[in-house]
Amino acid sequence: MLGVRGRVSGRLSVGNVYEAAGGDRTFRLLVERFYARVAGDPLLRPLYPDEDLASATERLTLFLIQYWGGPSTYNERRGHPRLRLRHQPFAIGQAERDAWFGHMTWAVDSLDLAPAVRKALLDYFETASTAMINQPGQR
Numbered sequence: 001m002l003g004v005r006g007r008v009s010g011r012l013s014v015g016n017v018y019e020a021a022g023g024d025r026t027f028r029l030l031v032e033r034f035y036a037r038v039a040g041d042p043l044l045r046p047l048y049p050d051e052d053l054a055s056a057t058e059r060l061t062l063f064l065i066q067y068w069g070g071p072s073t074y075n076e077r078r079g080h081p082r083l084r085l086r087h088q089p090f091a092i093g094q095a096e097r098d099a100w101f102g103h104m105t106w107a108v109d110s111l112d113l114a115p116a117v118r119k120a121l122l123d124y125f126e127t128a129s130t131a132m133i134n135q136p137g138q139r
């Protein structure tokens, strides 16, 4: 069994990050903290269509749990993620991407994770957030 702190060494594969990170509890906390920051961000908040961010929080939480090897509740509720497509309605330029990744980095760092888990999450978020840019010319 891998512990949340200190015990993880070597390479982590996507399949065991969920457990090494501490399971559902960690991802719930991560996304709650992330959206608490989004809620106060004048650049990002207007992109979210819903009045409160509860549903968005639930969707991202379930997606990450599934992505990192936990239960596949996201797919049962939402079908195939197709994230690029689902982000098409929202104008995401470099500035939005940097704000998103900045809040996520802060949220990851708030969790006191083992270094290998922290790195796996941040490497993924860095690449995935860049891939979500759909307004390349916009600052």
Ligand code: HEM
Pocket: 044, 047, 048, 049, 050, 055, 056, 059, 060, 063, 078, 083, 086, 087, 090, 092, 096, 097, 100, 101, 125, 128, 129, 130, 132, 133
């Ligand atoms: C690059 C900056 C990003 C911005 C500005 C952004 C913005 C948004 C917005 C406005 C929504 C709709 C809110 C809702 O669910 O009702 C959304 C949904 C979502 N985003 Fe992002 N996002 C970004 C990057 C990412 C990344 C990197 C991931 C994955 C790691 C991600 C995962 C999701 C998921 C899973 C949903 C819900 C999809 C669904 O089931 O409908 N987003 N995002």
